[in-house]
Every structure is written in structure tokens, then in C-alpha cells.
């Protein structure tokens with residue numbers, strides 16, 4: 183059987199570099215292109231699948247370039263809000279054979295953390311998300327935290343839960359953090375960290391904390407390589423690796 187040709191966009195970055203190594207080490211995958219800022223993407227090195235880990239403002243244009251050329255894309259870059267996803271869905275309608283996976287986190291433990299939080303949140307009065315990352319990260323809150331808050335907020339709304347209780351009336355410094363889908367989200371940036379998150383759930387007399395730690399970028403590689411192998415079998419847009427793992431809603 184012939185190998186799958188893979189190109190990486192953002193190849194000079196922390197994730198892109200790790201992905202290039204993982205692709206080179208994987209059976210049945212061949213690394214045919216490394217692209218970074220300022221490069222002409224051209225024919226993408228003849229790739230069947232592109233892995234895209236760049237920056238939020240560049241990612242939609244890079245993905246559009248791939249889709250227009252009929253190339254499947256595995257996207258790890260953050261910043262894919264509803265408006266950007268809607269534009270991508272429209273673009274894919276003209277290329278129904280192309281598969282694109284947009285996943286805020288490729289670590290299996292993080293995927294399970296989000297799924298467990300989604301299921302648990304309607305059983306608790308309070309829910310908050312704390313994400314902790316290395317200080318070279320440019321976006322806040324993290325894509326994982328935003329997605330977690332979205333999933334938790336939607337599950338609570340569907341179950342008819344009240345808003346999370348919060349008596350704060352005076353917060354001149356914004357200490358209560360961002361609010362995503364009704365869920366407070368707090369971002370820590372600390373030298374020494376990689377990528378970590380806690381989902382805090384509370385009821386009278388009890389709390390439940392669901393925590394995930396990526397201690398090394400190796401944690402993302404099994405998910406990325408698995409997605410490269412599967413993306414052609416999932417035409418259209420898929421948001422979240424859980425859908426490739428048999429978890430989550432359709």
C-alpha cells in the first residue's frame with residue numbers, strides 16, 4: 183500500500199516541529215513538505231493531508247488554501263470561533279470530498295477531561311475552568327478552555343440549570359476572569375508549564391475537580407498521527423477529536 187503524503191504548516195514552531203518528527207517516525211506516512219510564515223504554500227508539496235499548527239490569524243487562510251486544492255487538513259491552531267467555522271463549512275460545501283478536523287486539543291486525556299466535564303456539569307451548581315500554560319502562548323483563554331466552557335455551558339443550558347452562583351458586585355481588576363458561555367475561565371501563564379487545565383465543579387458540601395496535564399508535547403502526537411490516518415474518511419468539517427474516538431455528540 184502506498185504511504186500517505188503529509189505536509190506541515192507552522193513547521194518551524196513548537197508543535198509543527200514535533201509533528202514533523204512524529205510523521206517521519208510513523209509507519210505509512212511520508213513527510214513531503216514543511217511550510218512556515220512567508221513560504222509559498224503552492225501545491226503543498228503534493229501532500230494528501232496537511233497538518234496545520236500556526237497562529238490564529240493565519241490558520242483560516244492556510245486551511246482555505248488546502249481545501250481549494252482538495253487536500254484534507256488536520257488543524258490544531260486555536261482561534262476557530264463560530265464565525266470562522268461557518269466560513270469553513272461554506273467553503274467545504276464546494277469540496278464535499280475534503281475532510282477537515284479542527285481540534286483544540288489532541289491529547290487523549292484532555293479529550294476525556296472535556297467529555298467528563300460536559301457530562302458532570304449539569305449535576306453541580308457551580309462550574310469554573312482554570313487553564314495553565316507556558317508563558318510563550320499568544321492566545322488566552324486557551325482553545326481547550328474555551329471549548330470546555332462551551333461544552334459545559336451548553337450541557338447546563340440543555341439541562342435547564344440556573345446560572346452559576348456568584349455574588350460579586352465589585353471587581354475593578356477583572357479578578358473573576360473571562361466568561362465563556364456563562365462559565366468563568368481563568369488563564370495562568372507560568373514558566374515551566376506546558377499545558378494544564380482544571381474543571382472545578384461545586385455543590386453544597388462537595389467539589390469535583392477534573393484535571394489534565396500535558397507534561398510534554400509528545401502527549402499530542404498520538405492524536406495528531408491518528409487524525410492524519412483518519413481524516414480522509416471523515417469528509418466535511420469535524421470539530422473536536424472526540425468524534426474520531428467514538429465520544430461526544432455527533
Ligand SMILES: NC(=O)c1ccc[n+]([C@@H]2O[C@H](COP(=O)([O-])OP(=O)(O)OC[C@H]3O[C@@H](n4cnc5c(N)ncnc54)[C@H](O)[C@@H]3O)[C@@H](O)[C@H]2O)c1
Nearest residue numbers: 192194195196197218219236240258259260285286287288
Ligand atoms: N490542538 C492541540 O492539541 C494544540 C497543542 C498545542 C498547541 N496548539 C496550538 O497550536 C498553535 C501553535 O502553537 P505552538 O506552540 O506550536 O506555537 P509556535 O509559536 O511555536 O509556532 C507557530 C508557528 O507558526 C508559524 N507561522 C506564523 N504565521 C504563519 C503563517 N502565516 N503561515 C504558516 N506558519 C505561520 C510561526 O512562524 C511559528 O513557527 C497555537 O494556536 C496553539 O494554541 C494546539
Ligand SMILES: O=C(O)C1=N[C@H](C(=O)O)CCC1
Nearest residue numbers: 260286287319324325326377
Ligand atoms: O501550548 C499551547 O499553545 C496549547 N494550545 C492549545 C490550547 O490553546 O488549548 C492546546 C494545549 C496547548
